[in-house]
Amino acid sequence: MSKTRNWGHGAVFSAAIWAGAGMVSAAEGIETDAATLKAQWETYGQYSVSSPVDLAPMRATDEATGADGATYRLTSLHPAVNRWYLLEFRPAQGLPVQTYHLENADAAVWTLSLNDADAPAIMVSGNGGEVACRPWDGAPSALQVASQSGLPYAPMCNGAVYLRNEVAGSRTNREAVSDFLRDHVVFGDKLVNLIKGAFFEDAFLEDAETVEGDAGDAVAALGQARLDRQPIMRPNWSIEVDGADNGLEAGAWYGVTGVKGVYGSVMKPGYISQEITSERNGANWIDGVEQNADVYLVAFDLSQLELGYELGTDHPNLNWSSRPRRTGNDWNIPGPDGFARAAPLVRNGMLNPSHTSRAVGAFAGGFKRDHGAFRFGDYATFNKGHHYGFISNGVTFSKLIPNLATLYVTVEGEVGMKTWTEADADMIPNLQFARQNGVPLVVRDPDTGASVPGDRVTSWGGGNWSGSAEAELRTLRAGTCLKEAGDRKFLLYGYFSTATPSGMARTFQAYDCDYGMLLDMNSPELTYLAVYKQNDEGDGLTPMHLNRYMAESDPWANNQQIPRFVGFADNRDFFYLLRKE
Structure with missing residues (x-):
């Protein structure tokens, strides 16, 4: 029996495409026949x-050809997502093809297509009308001006389209030193591990003062964590919450002041x-140091x-991790998926500026590629070492690998988290975003329904939990x-000032999580989270951080601090949360 999915833009498609059944993928004039889609899936x-x-x-x-012989090709990389387009333009003079990565400024409003007139144009359609845009015209052309602007997102077509430009992502001193050692020093990765062992273990442990008193009402929808003690805590964070003038009751939830739909615990x-x-x-026993270490959620x-x-x-990045052993033909390809660069696509490490006014929060995504594969255990021996996969805006940059913990978002906006399986490949055409990072911390027991530790929580190598050397x-x-x-449904972020996978699992059990996974580790910059509220002037965002180290990792420009990910291109991947329209 075939399954049907709504791919948006009024078209309903069948999973039988992969068997060659007829279907069309359309985005306001951009159409692909079933045979092409089947070939692309193969x-x-x-x-x-x-x-x-x-x-x-x-x-x-x-595709279109102008009266002067110039050729144009516009590709919607995922019509149902409707964000990313690839423009390929060959001038009439026989010059090389010029390639540009475009982003729709507002996927909910605009769709792009290419007309086939004597003077081809990008047709920007939406709000009941359409406008022709020819960014290749003129001297200098809008494409030339945008590509030389130095902006991560350079606006064109009256602001309906951005040109994505390559820019340098900001890095803190700690990250810069770590990258330099790894890239330029013999056995640099081992040296970095020594730095981690010497400086990172317990370096950011926090121990909030506890006092007696009433911290106010917990947020009813989230309830109370399963704790034997609920003292009042005074965390050292900059997140403002309602009803906690005298501190926060451990395990209770409080609404973040001025930011609806966000809660702290x-x-x-x-x-x-x-x-x-x-x-x-x-899960293993939790030692005394970890028992007294603050956890912020x-x-x-x-x-x-x-x-x-x-x-x-x-x-x-997209190349091979140094951790698993390569065999056979793997030595002949630059990365586990066959490539080591994103070109012709552009990675610019920053939120689409059109989303800034709706931004509510952002947090760092997960391990770098070199750490994002298995060195030890059975997972190091097959599936190319289980390199963690990731998808952005409907494009797979590294394939999702079975057995790995996966956070994903569908075309319809549904957020899910699961251990990926081979059968889940059928979901790929319906995904906007996905990020894998290791194996699960907690899952639901299928028999009891209880939140329980994942089956590799106690295995250092088998779970690729990393740590010191x-x-x-x-x-x-x-x-x-x-x-x-x-x-x-709630997405919880947890910051553990010093923890083992077992301590993380027990915490997520206490909060009755359905499924949990690791993000990153070892320093506040790598575990960054910020919650945003509109500033007093109403013309920008004010970030609230979990600690001062995260705040200090926000870069400076023009004598003011700019929030990572939202206001400045960053070298690390990130998740972001927007208020629904």
């Missing part, structure tokens, strides 16, 4: 391909109910907010989980 399934464009199986293309693993910690179900209400994901300018697991870590509460 290319997607190859062992290696030449570029990420080959990993956009739903792409659709318009604090706790220590030592407060977790013994009913959870005494279970022998796949932020919950995002997905009924009010939408989730997206953007790659950094540099990370995660001596396999010391306790360090600063961040993770995320999904939780359904009543008729609403």
Whole structure:
């Protein structure tokens, strides 16, 4: 029996496409026949391909030739997502093809196509009308001006379209030193691990003062974490919450002041109910240091907010991790998917400026590519070492690999988290975003329905949990989980000032998470989160951070600090949350 999915723009498609059944992918005039879509999916399934464009199986293309002989090609990389387009232009003088990565400024309003008139144009359609845009005309042309602007997003076509430009992502001193050592020093990765072991373990441990008193009402929708103690805590964060003038009750939730749909909570693993910690179900004992380390959590209400994901300018990169052993033909291809560069697409590490007014929060995505594969255990021996996969705006930059924890967003905006399987390949055409990072911290027990540790939480190498060179697991870590509460779904971000995977799992159990996974670790810059509220002037965003180290990682420009990811291109990948329109 075939399954049907609504791909947007009024077209309903069948999964039988892969068997050759007829279907059309359309975006206001850009159409692709069933045979082309089937061929593109077959290319997607190859062992290696030449570029990420080959990993956009739903792409659709318009072509035109002008009266002067110039040729034009406009490709919608995923018509149902309707964000990214690739423009290829060959001038009439026989000059080389010029390639530009375009982004729709507002995918909910505009669609792009290419007409076939004597003077071809990009047709920007929406709001009941359409406008012709010829950014290649003139001297200098709008494309030339935009490409030389130095802006990550250079506006064209009266602001309806952005040209994505390559820019240098900002890096903190710690990241810059780490990258330099890894890239330029022999055995640099081992040296970086020594730095981690010497400086990162417990370096950012926080221990909030506890006092007696009433912290106010918890947020009813999220309830109370399962703790044996609920003292009042005074966390050292800059996030303002309602009803907590005297502190926050451990395990309770509080609305973030001025930011609807966002909530904060604090706790220590030592407060977790013994009913959870005494279970022998796949987590280790938590030592005294970790028991007293602060954990900060932020919950995002997905009924009010939408989730997206953007790659950094540099990370995660697309080449091979040094961790797994390569065999056979793997030595003949530059990356596990067949390529090591994103070209002709552009990674610029920044939120589309059209979204800034709706931005509510952002947090760092996950491991760099070199750490994002298995060195030890069975997962190092097949699936090319299980390199973590990622998808942005409907384009796969690295394939999603079975057995890995995966956070994803569908074309319809549904947010999910699961352990990827081979059968889940059928979901690829219906995904906007996805990011894999290791194996699950918690899952739902299929028999009891309880939140329980993942089956590799206690395996350092088998779970690729990283840490110091001596396999010391306790360090600063961040993770995320999904939780359904009543008729609403929440995405939780957790900041663990020093923790092991077992401590993270027990914490997510206490908060009754459905599924949880690791993000990144070892320093506040790599585990960055900010919640945004409109500033007093109403013309910008004011970030609220979990600690001063995160605040200090925001870059400076023109004598003012600019929020990472939202106001400045960054070298790291990130998730972002926008208020729904």
